[in-house]
Amino acid sequence: MCVLDSHILTFENLSPYVASERCPDAAPSLLDGDAQTPVSTCTDQIPGRSAALTDHSIGRWLPERLSSGTSPPTLCSHNMLPLRLFFLGTLLGTTVTLASTLPFQNLGLNVVGFADEPRDWLVLDRKGTTLDRTVKHEGAFSLKLKAVSSGQLAGISWNAKPWRGQTVVLSGWFKSRQSQATFLFETCPTESCPGDGHTPLSGTHDWTNFSLTLQIPQTAEMLAVGIRVSSGTLWLDDLSLTANGQPIAEAPPFMGPDATELAWLKDNSQPLRTETAAPDQSSADDTDLAPLGAVVGHARLIGLGEGTHGTHEFFTLKQRMVQYLVKRQGIRVFALEANAALADTVNAYIQGGPGKPESLLAGTVWHTEEMLNLLKWMRLYNKTTQNKLILTGFDLGFNSNLSELNVIQELVATVEPTYLSKVQDLLTSMSRDYYYTYAPINANKTANYQADRTMAETILLHFEHQKALYQHMLSVEQYQLLLRYVTRVWQFTGMPLYGPYTYRDRMMARNLEAIAHQYPGKKIVVWAHDVHVGRFPGRMGELLTQDLGAQYAVIGTMFGSGRYTAGPGIGQPLVEGNLAPPMYLGSIEQAFSQVGAPFFLDLRTTRSLPAAWLNREQDMRVTIGTSVAPFDVVRGNLAHLFDAVAFVPFSTSSKLLK
Incomplete structure (x- = not known):
């Protein structure tokens, strides 16, 4: 047995950041390159807000304004985190519930996620990280990491609280060929991650048993495991954990609903139409949207989410939902995930003002034929009523050209x-x-x-x-x-x-509260991404729920597979036709796809059998925003995140305006 020195181990580049409760507005440090030194440690308190600004602050989420001479809260993070992996960590890591057994983490590396990849592992570069059916220690697969241009990185993380104060040992097997690699096994405590140790490995080895030992402090929030390969090839297999010498049981993977559960899903899902909404809603058939009205009820704010910003079916379906809510629920205020000045310009158009609508949303994800149809309908509707529709924005902006x-x-x-x-x-x-x-x-x-x-x-x-x-x-x-x-x-x-x-979401929640004060008594539709409107930890939807309770209702949208519009990278122009492969067995989307058609599902009915499988944490893909991210998966409780969900089996790209 090869025992690696691991008194303090660094989970560089992968561990999810867990914000300190004493530093609620702290943010990760995202440095260029492979920096190996922390930027700073977390301060104990946020500088005080200027007293003169008290009356201008609405909502309890407005972070403290920084008076002259003060400095911002320092950063509770250690090393460079790839932005995509940090984003997943903030969603996935913080939604793991406290349990006496380990939630399924695929330690045995025998459960397949996306094609030839280990389910539930975060992978940095898919070109060189695969499940290997040929070279393996035991079971069906091993994890093969072959350094390509930028090296390989893969890992998992979970809640550390059940094992605080205990000695946890990670054991497993590795094989390497001319490899330079680093084993990573670390706790992330309340205030900062250690960032001062790792376990290197080099050379060529046949299958070798290893173990890494950690004493879990009482402040630990997360446990993280990973492997980074900078050159050569390494295989990893048969991982296991013990706590104080006793095996840690890993929960079995969810492999989809059984026959009874699937039958319940098919019986309770309400068919939806996703065709382009009619210009004149008075002549449109909206009977398929009646379940939406039941979910919304008397809510003051209604979140309409979208699993991507570039799915044609989401846009057309949500336009029909907006028209239904205007007609049946008296909605008059439409709040868009856009900055205020942009939204005000669009609002002037729908109030009958001049301007070419094709150019109003240029440079945003909303610059599509589908959104143009919605704006034209809103303008047309306003010509028929004195109680006009109002469009406003609650986002902060996307670049310094505000x-x-x-x-x-x-x-x-x-x-x-x-x-x-x-x-x-x-x-x-x-x-x-x-x-x-x-x-x-x-x-x-x-x-x-x-x-x-x-x-x-x-x-x-x-x-x-x-x-x-x-x-x-x-x-x-x-x-x-x-x-x-x-x-x-x-x-x-x-x-x-x-x-x-979380900072941006706090500000958006504050802005929505301000909009609600601006339009007293009016119901408000909130049009934004699932990640914002859903009740993800620390995000806008959770904050609104904490303050508004049942006055906030939220509907998410999801899809099985297909094409969508997004930029190939952060800040890059949008393009149509990006591919999202089918989700894997055991995911929410794979189960929903078995219904075979678009549907609406009221998740308030999933508290007991045979629907309880929807009321516990499952894998789902809700992270495609302005840039491509078809393999980014989070684990969450769908019935907690949303009151209802609209699902389309196949996504086609939204149509960009030229």
């Missing part, structure tokens, strides 16, 4: 020309410092980003202090618009400091 800044300059030039240079300084600085929603955090620019944030806060404070002057020169509506736009700019300056995930 259209809010242009409007702010126009209003300031009217009221206070001498202050215009302050706004222009912020615009110049933000244009110089790279901003993009999903860009990695660049610790080398922290001072620049903090300076931008301080400038934005100073400008907002100035407008609040000069309320009398601005309300004298502007209408009440214009002054409120000015405050709202500067607030959104200030929110956006936090993206490169706190990251694009």
